[in-house]
Amino acid sequence: MTLQNPLPTLLLSAMCLAALPVAAADAPAPATTPAPAAAAPSAPPSPAAVRNMISNCYSCHGTDGRSPPGVIPSLAGKNADQTLLMLKEFKSGQRAATVMTRQAKGYTDAELEAMANYIGTNLK
Amino acid sequence: MSKITRRDFLKIAGAASAAGVLGYASTARAAEGGKGSARVVVIGGGFGGATCAKYLRRLDPGVAVTLVEPSTKFITCPFSNLVLGGLRTMDSITHGFDALKKKHGVNVMHDTVTAIDAAGKKVTLKSGKTLSYDRLVVSPGIDFKFDTIEGYSEKAAEIMPHAWKAGPQTVLLQSKLKAMKDGGVVVIAAPANPFRCPPGPYERAGMIAHYLKEHKPKSKVLILDAKDAFSKQGLFLDGWKKVYGDMIEWVPGAKGGVVMAVDTKKMVVDTTLDKHKAAVVNLIPPQTAGKIALASGLADDKGWCPVDPRTFESKMQPGVHVIGDSSIAGALPKSAFAASSEAKMCAAAIVALFKGETPAESSLVNTCYSLIAPKYGISVAGVYKVTEKGITEVPGAGGVSPKDAPDSFRENEAKYTVGWYQSITADIWG
Numbered sequence: 375m376t377l378q379n380p381l382p383t384l385l386l387s388a389m390c391l392a393a394l395p396v397a398a399a400d401a402p403a404p405a406t407t408p409a410p411a412a413a414a415p416s417a418p419p420s421p422a423a424v425r426n427m428i429s430n431c432y433s434c435h436g437t438d439g440r441s442p443p444g445v446i447p448s449l450a451g452k453n454a455d456q457t458l459l460m461l462k463e464f465k466s467g468q469r470a471a472t473v474m475t476r477q478a479k480g481y482t483d484a485e486l487e488a489m490a491n492y493i494g495t496n497l498k
Numbered sequence: 499m500s501k502i503t504r505r506d507f508l509k510i511a512g513a514a515s516a517a518g519v520l521g522y523a524s525t526a527r528a529a530e531g532g533k534g535s536a537r538v539v540v541i542g543g544g545f546g547g548a549t550c551a552k553y554l555r556r557l558d559p560g561v562a563v564t565l566v567e568p569s570t571k572f573i574t575c576p577f578s579n580l581v582l583g584g585l586r587t588m589d590s591i592t593h594g595f596d597a598l599k600k601k602h603g604v605n606v607m608h609d610t611v612t613a614i615d616a617a618g619k620k621v622t623l624k625s626g627k628t629l630s631y632d633r634l635v636v637s638p639g640i641d642f643k644f645d646t647i648e649g650y651s652e653k654a655a656e657i658m659p660h661a662w663k664a665g666p667q668t669v670l671l672q673s674k675l676k677a678m679k680d681g682g683v684v685v686i687a688a689p690a691n692p693f694r695c696p697p698g699p700y701e702r703a704g705m706i707a708h709y710l711k712e713h714k715p716k717s718k719v720l721i722l723d724a725k726d727a728f729s730k731q732g733l734f735l736d737g738w739k740k741v742y743g744d745m746i747e748w749v750p751g752a753k754g755g756v757v758m759a760v761d762t763k764k765m766v767v768d769t770t771l772d773k774h775k776a777a778v779v780n781l782i783p784p785q786t787a788g789k790i791a792l793a794s795g796l797a798d799d800k801g802w803c804p805v806d807p808r809t810f811e812s813k814m815q816p817g818v819h820v821i822g823d824s825s826i827a828g829a830l831p832k833s834a835f836a837a838s839s840e841a842k843m844c845a846a847a848i849v850a851l852f853k854g855e856t857p858a859e860s861s862l863v864n865t866c867y868s869l870i871a872p873k874y875g876i877s878v879a880g881v882y883k884v885t886e887k888g889i890t891e892v893p894g895a896g897g898v899s900p901k902d903a904p905d906s907f908r909e910n911e912a913k914y915t916v917g918w919y920q921s922i923t924a925d926i927w928g
């Protein structure tokens with residue numbers, strides 16, 4: 375659970391994505407595209423839906439992602455790109471964890487991206 | 499993933515709140531007319547109620563929130579098993595309401611709601627006061643069906659404690675463990691589903707065994723279970739064997755685990771097959787939604803409260819939301835984490851409804867840690883969405899800790915157990 379040494383994980387992640395063409399279908403639509411009436415499961419969630427998702431993280435990572443001193447890392451102050459990388463690696467199982475590997479599988483790539491952006495933008 | 503479309507969602511949303519729309523008019527107008535005029539009353543200051551009160555205020559400081567909770571301190575059921583194991587003090591699992599009052603502007607009243615008037619949108623308190631609300635959140639936890647086991651009663655619980663509401667009952671069970679002689683049998687009677695905290699009785703078995711192993715090593719823990727299977731079963735059975743050898747025995751319902759009667763004078767527990775003489779009996783009775791939920795017509799004939807899965811608004815009484823252990827929340831277990839997650843979704847939905855908006859898509863999460871020993875933790879996790887079938891688990895996510903994990907994994911989960919407790923209690927009462 376550390377952001378140190380991002381280079382090898384970056385490379386691994388790129389290899390992983392390349393090896394899984396299905397992932398491309400999960401890629402989020404550009405933010406400027408209006409959501410279609412019948413939204414596909416991988417469509418980006420609304421800002422209020424992202425806030426709902428993120429609020430669950432606070433039960434372990436602290437209110438607004440500020441964890442009390444201890445073993446569970448804070449989310450506040452984390453960079454969006456690195457967070458997204460970690461979340462995707464938790465989801466693929468490439469990055470070892472206790473519960474985060476099980477949690478990350480509960481979200482589409484678009485949802486993980488929206489959550490990572492929320493963390494990078496709103497949790498300072 | 500769900501096949502539900504956004505259009506379907508709006509349809510469901512419309513249908514679900516159609517009855518409420520007329521009712522909202524005054525609230526929405528009140529909220530538009532002047533900030534601070536929308537009023538929410540929350541019943542219960544536990545994991546559900548306190549979270550909901552705090553998150554309502556965080557999401558919209560214009561909403562006036564009154565939390566009604568009889569106790570001036572809240573003692574958590576999570577980690578009360580660790581008190582029995584000698585790992586924690588009662589003080590360390592006790593939380594006050596100062597932050598809710600001072601930091602978050604919640605009006606906390608230490609009183610008891612005796613009646614809900616859903617039509618008149620007001621509640622009556624034991625003190626005689628009445629509180630009017632625009633929306634009511636009911637989070638009263640559980641109550642016990644004492645009379646389902648012959649010889650058991652609220653009075654008998656002073657001899658055979660349930661300790662399933664943390665507080666004096668926890669202290670009582672601990673004092674009985676401390677008073678028992680080495681070589682005795684501690685019986686834990688676990689109820690059938692559904693009940694509060696599905697892994698709780700089994701974590702308790704490990705924590706009591708931890709205490710006994712240190713202080714009374716010839717003693718035994720006997721779990722008499724009304725069920726034939728339980729939460730994190732494989733992990734618990736492996737862990738018990740590894741840490742405590744044969745100290746803990748589990749008897750499933752089909753093999754004589756169903757407790758039919760107790761004799762508090764002789765300290766005997768009767769099951770369908772055997773009579774067990776015990777030194778200490780921890781009888782966890784079958785449960786229902788909290789008393790006020792039952793008394794207010796919020797529960798179904800099984801004693802739990804049906805709700806709209808998106809807003810947690812009662813299907814029985816409009817304008818009343820039920821969260822936490824009392825509610826029927828689909829695939830979500832009756833856990834502290836789930837109650838808090840439900841409370842956050844409920845708070846967001848209420849704020850949206852006050853603004854005349856459709857509540858955003860919900861996302862619910864559960865993570866339940868259990869300690870088998872101080873350095874041996876296990877967990878179950880789940881991510882949930884609202885689909886046409888209600889609250890359902892996202893397939894492929896969640897699940898229990900791996901079966902054959904190294905000791906370091908169990909030790910890390912034990913550390914995260916403690917980290918989780920620190921975080922969630924600060925997220926709720928901090």
